[in-house]
Amino acid sequence: MKFIKVKTYEELSKKAADIIAAEIIHKEDCVLGLATGSSPIGTYDKLTEYNKEGTIDFSKVKSVNLDEYVGLDGTNEQSYRYFMNKNLFDRVNIDKANTFVPSGTAKDIEKEGEEYDNLIKSLGGIDIQLLGIGLDGHIGFNEPDEFFTAATHLVSLDPSTIKANARFFESEADVPTKAITMGMMSIMQARKVLLIANGEAKKEILEKAFFGEITPKVPASILQLHPDLTVIFSEN
Numbered sequence: 001m002k003f004i005k006v007k008t009y010e011e012l013s014k015k016a017a018d019i020i021a022a023e024i025i026h027k028e029d030c031v032l033g034l035a036t037g038s039s040p041i042g043t044y045d046k047l048t049e050y051n052k053e054g055t056i057d058f059s060k061v062k063s064v065n066l067d068e069y070v071g072l073d074g075t076n077e078q079s080y081r082y083f084m085n086k087n088l089f090d091r092v093n094i095d096k097a098n099t100f101v102p103s104g105t106a107k108d109i110e111k112e113g114e115e116y117d118n119l120i121k122s123l124g125g126i127d128i129q130l131l132g133i134g135l136d137g138h139i140g141f142n143e144p145d146e147f148f149t150a151a152t153h154l155v156s157l158d159p160s161t162i163k164a165n166a167r168f169f170e171s172e173a174d175v176p177t178k179a180i181t182m183g184m185m186s187i188m189q190a191r192k193v194l195l196i197a198n199g200e201a202k203k204e205i206l207e208k209a210f211f212g213e214i215t216p217k218v219p220a221s222i223l224q225l226h227p228d229l230t231v232i233f234s235e236n
């Protein structure tokens with residue numbers, strides 16, 4: 001594991017974008033595993049900048065996102081599909097047909113999960129997976145549990161996650177209580193994993209996840225077993 005500590009969110013975003021940009025330059029048709037939330041916004045801004053100045057070309061890039069709220073379709077401003085379009089896809093020359101987010105409105109979420117895992121396999125797996133981390137140690141929406149779940153699956157969100165995500169909604173009551181998330185198999189099978197976290201509040205969980213016991217009670221701790229993991233932390 002490479003653990004990189006920087007001072008500012010700006011530096012973190014540039015480092016993360018540089019790592020992803022290098023992947024795109026090295027393999028023009030690479031598969032990016034992408035995350036939502038506040039952590040990657042600066043990274044997406046930087047990638048957009050690199051694309052606009054001609055340093056990177058997204059025309060052959062494919063992407064698979066980690067998760068989506070159950071019940072929200074892509075036109076809903078709180079959906080993760082909407083977030084991705086707004087923060088990255090609509091700003092770069094990626095072909096939207098090559099961008100995938102699990103469907104939160106599929107009739108059969110179990111089946112959607114199976115199809116999503118098959119899709120990832122058919123794309124040849126993920127070249128680099130970008131992750132944030134929840135205050136409870138979740139990655140994607142893999143919440144603390146008694147066991148790790150391998151496949152893309154339906155989850156009930158932890159009360160602490162609902163609280164943390166309420167900042168994006170009008171009220172806590174509006175936050176969906178269920179989500180569909182990539183499981184640990186696709187994340188752990190990604191050829192590279194890049195986890196970013198910023199702010200004092202994330203310090204304690206990073207300590208537990210990367211320097212503590214490997215346990216499903218701290219889902220991100222499984223990443224200690226990944227052969228190519230980079231963690232970037234910034235103080236603000």
Ligand code: F6R
Binds near residue numbers: 039135141
């Ligand atoms: C988002 C996701 C979540 C977030 C995590 C951290 O697609 O999968 O695991 O990465 O909740 O969120 P932020 O970055 O908002 O602190």
